[in-house]
Amino acid sequence: MVAAPADQVRTLYRTVLVYAAVSILVFVAGLAEFAYFEPFGQHTGLKVHIAGVYQYDPQHKTTVGSDSNAFPRTVLFAAVVDWSSLPKDIVVDARWYDSFGNAVGGVGPGTPDQLATQTIIPVHVTPPFHHMLPGHYTFVVQRSAGGVPVEVIGRRIVMVER
Amino acid sequence: MGAAVSARGIGSRPHRPARYTLAVAITIALIAVLVASSILNYVYLDTVAGRTSLYGLLSIAVIALGSFGGIRAIVRDPIERGRQYRRAGIFLGLAALAWLLLVDVIVFTDSAGPRIAVICALACVPTTAFGMLILRALDRNETEPWRLVLLAAVWGGVVATSLVIWAEGLWQAIAIRTLVPGPGLDVSMAFSAGILEELAKGCAVLLLFLVVRNEFDDVVDGIIYGAAVGLGFNFMESVSYMTNLYAVFSPEGVGAEAAGFQWYARQVLGLFFGHATYTAFVGAGIGIARQLPDMRRKVIAVVAGFVVAIAAHFSWDAWLSAFPIDKTFEIVEIHVRTLIITGPFTAALLAILFVGLHIEGQALADQFRKEAALGTGAILPEELSILMNPWPRFEQRVRALRRGGMRAYLLVARLQAAQIDLAMERWHRERGELDTPPEADDELRRRVLALRQELLAAVSGR
Numbered sequence: 357m358v359a360a361p362a363d364q365v366r367t368l369y370r371t372v373l374v375y376a377a378v379s380i381l382v383f384v385a386g387l388a389e390f391a392y393f394e395p396f397g398q399h400t401g402l403k404v405h406i407a408g409v410y411q412y413d414p415q416h417k418t419t420v421g422s423d424s425n426a427f428p429r430t431v432l433f434a435a436v437v438d439w440s441s442l443p444k445d446i447v448v449d450a451r452w453y454d455s456f457g458n459a460v461g462g463v464g465p466g467t468p469d470q471l472a473t474q475t476i477i478p479v480h481v482t483p484p485f486h487h488m489l490p491g492h493y494t495f496v497v498q499r500s501a502g503g504v505p506v507e508v509i510g511r512r513i514v515m516v517e518r
Numbered sequence: 519m520g521a522a523v524s525a526r527g528i529g530s531r532p533h534r535p536a537r538y539t540l541a542v543a544i545t546i547a548l549i550a551v552l553v554a555s556s557i558l559n560y561v562y563l564d565t566v567a568g569r570t571s572l573y574g575l576l577s578i579a580v581i582a583l584g585s586f587g588g589i590r591a592i593v594r595d596p597i598e599r600g601r602q603y604r605r606a607g608i609f610l611g612l613a614a615l616a617w618l619l620l621v622d623v624i625v626f627t628d629s630a631g632p633r634i635a636v637i638c639a640l641a642c643v644p645t646t647a648f649g650m651l652i653l654r655a656l657d658r659n660e661t662e663p664w665r666l667v668l669l670a671a672v673w674g675g676v677v678a679t680s681l682v683i684w685a686e687g688l689w690q691a692i693a694i695r696t697l698v699p700g701p702g703l704d705v706s707m708a709f710s711a712g713i714l715e716e717l718a719k720g721c722a723v724l725l726l727f728l729v730v731r732n733e734f735d736d737v738v739d740g741i742i743y744g745a746a747v748g749l750g751f752n753f754m755e756s757v758s759y760m761t762n763l764y765a766v767f768s769p770e771g772v773g774a775e776a777a778g779f780q781w782y783a784r785q786v787l788g789l790f791f792g793h794a795t796y797t798a799f800v801g802a803g804i805g806i807a808r809q810l811p812d813m814r815r816k817v818i819a820v821v822a823g824f825v826v827a828i829a830a831h832f833s834w835d836a837w838l839s840a841f842p843i844d845k846t847f848e849i850v851e852i853h854v855r856t857l858i859i860t861g862p863f864t865a866a867l868l869a870i871l872f873v874g875l876h877i878e879g880q881a882l883a884d885q886f887r888k889e890a891a892l893g894t895g896a897i898l899p900e901e902l903s904i905l906m907n908p909w910p911r912f913e914q915r916v917r918a919l920r921r922g923g924m925r926a927y928l929l930v931a932r933l934q935a936a937q938i939d940l941a942m943e944r945w946h947r948e949r950g951e952l953d954t955p956p957e958a959d960d961e962l963r964r965r966v967l968a969l970r971q972e973l974l975a976a977v978s979g980r
Contacts, residue, residue, distance in 0.1 A: 389702070
């Protein structure tokens, strides 16, 4: 037995269905964005040789010490990349990201030959801060196609301690 | 509320509706997820929280089994046994909640130390309490019991956060190691947060719908419970972000500013434009399902509510970075950003809420009139104008306070609640939405009449 107010509940039901339909469009937009930035069929199996992540001396623009996965926040560090390990006809770049996803250093984009002199890729302190912010830092070497990074061909994650 | 209770706390039932079986199945599944999450944390992360959670939950499970066996062996009377089971279940549930809260405290607040964690938590208490009071004020026709609204908030803050720790951590670990940093990764993380967090929070509303049906009447109740879960979740998440950012930025001397900004973003600007809105959509779907006649539409309404909640949550997490904040206009831009991304969802929710309140108000007024016309004495014609609006109801309670003190005030409050319960019961029965026998209505009338007698005695005896 359904009384008159049932029609009003049906109206609410239809309203939430309309909302759900719009929500599905939101998902479609999200998936489209994902597919644009993570295009399918772009996996080449290429791997860049990352020699390591070392403490960085900004005055002499060189690395110091041994390869490490953790650094105190008062020191800078840099990744060392062997660009010669890559084919010459691709476009690549290298980026450092902090734990908030901000780019905090990098080189490129360019061909491995163009980047051959930039094997040391240091991380930068974000102004107005004086030292590195604690957290995970991700270093990626990306292959680009059509101006968009489409594949990560090398990755290192290091920790900046509190 | 146990299975033997019907019709708004009155009478006993000869059988348990199937929804209780579904509720038990969901509860067992959630406990399994919690235990699995603790084991995975223990094995792979080896954190203090993982061990604490694992040993605590296993201890509670052993005590639960012992209690079940003990009650079964000692108590022979089936009614008494059922009562003991419920009592043990409540205590063990509280024990599990306390244990999960301890784990949450370790996981979410240890980064900046206990002093900062306490300060952050204290800063979030008034705003969250304000949010809960606003929910109560919005629920103007038939206010939900505090115990259930608070239980919903506690679920959001303690259980839902515990449920998603492992799954979100795992998703994040895989995504960071496989995807290209940038918008694609942001979208992936947004799907993770939207799906996992809304499922974890929505389970609370679903369980309330299945177990406490007599306090879950319609779309308004669903929105209130859902928003309460969201406020609880938002509380714990705020404390977590505030303490974490304090720890990150304090060596640069701006820890307090970073934590304060998070407090404003999450506890002022995002108090309703955030988790409260998302999970209220889950509640809206379930509340609409409560009043639909057939199972197919019920399921569609519940799923639709979850879909909208996940989309609202996803939109914020995925497209937040599409609105870069310029330092010069930062204070304006963060408000505009919130209004643009979450504003449409909150407005859509408010539209459903106000239509729901209108339907509920009309239905109650109609039932008040019909009950008064019956002449049973449960609702008197002169009470109609009072019962239909919250302000005259409050004035009636204040008049009782002046005449008979606090006891009279409380009795009038209980009388009004019982009268509204009766009207709500009549509404559901008229729409064929009850699994209780018609005699339950008479029980409610008797309760109203008994309260009226008690009130008269309290006022005249003063």
